Amino acid sequence: PLEWVAVYYRGSNDAWDGYGGAVVYTRSRALDPALEPELREAFSRVGLDWARFAKTNNACEAEPRRRLVPPGDLDTLADDVVALGEEAESELQQLEGQAARAASQELQQLEGRAARGLRGLEDRLVSFGPGFTVLESQLQDALTKEEKEVARAAREETRRAAEFLRRAERSWEGPGPGPLRAFRLPWQR
DSSP: OOSEEEEEEEEEOSSOEEEEEEEEEESSSSOOGGGHHHHHHHHHHTTOOGGGSOOOOOOOOOOOOOOOOOOSSHHHHHHHHHHHHHHHHHHHHHHHHHHHHHHHHHHHHHHHHHHHHHHHHHHTEEESSTTOEEEHHHHHHHHHHHHHHHHHHHHHHHHHHHHHHHHHHHHHHSSSSOHHHHOOOGGGO
16 A cells, blocks of 8 residues: 655635645654655655645644633733733734735736736727727727618618619600600709
C-alpha cells in the first residue's frame, strides 16, 4: 500500500483570485519526518519547492477555554488586562489586514469589470466628427428608420409607375383618337 498521497491545487473564483496549496495524506496523524526527503523530491519533479509549504497542526483539538481567575494582587490584574489587550489588538490587526486584502481584491475585480465594460462601449461608438458621436446601436436604429422611409418611397414610386403603365396599355388597345394623344406623362396632367 502507498505510504502517502500528495494533492496540489490552484484555483480562482469570484471571491479569491489565485488560491492554492497542497495536502499530504498519510496513514498516521502526523507526517513522519522520514517521508520528507521523498516528498521533497516528488514535489521538485513537478516544479514545486517543498520548503515553501508549511506543516499544519492536524490534531483538531478544541482551543482551551480562557479562564479569569481572581487576581492575587492588582499587579497581576494589570498584567492580565495588558495581555488580553495585546491579544485583542493582534487579532484586530489580523482582521483589519484580511479585510483590507479582501477589499483590495474586490476593488481590483470591480475596476477590471468596469474597464472591460468601458472598452465594450468604446468599441460600439461611431464618430462623424466633433460633437457627433453615437452608439452603433443608435446608428443602426436611425439607419433602419431611414431604410424604411426609402423602402416606402420606392414602393410608392413603383405603384405610381404601375398605374402609369396600365393607363398607357389601355390607351394603345382601346378605342379613341390614337395612342400618342392619349399617352400623357404624369407631369403633363
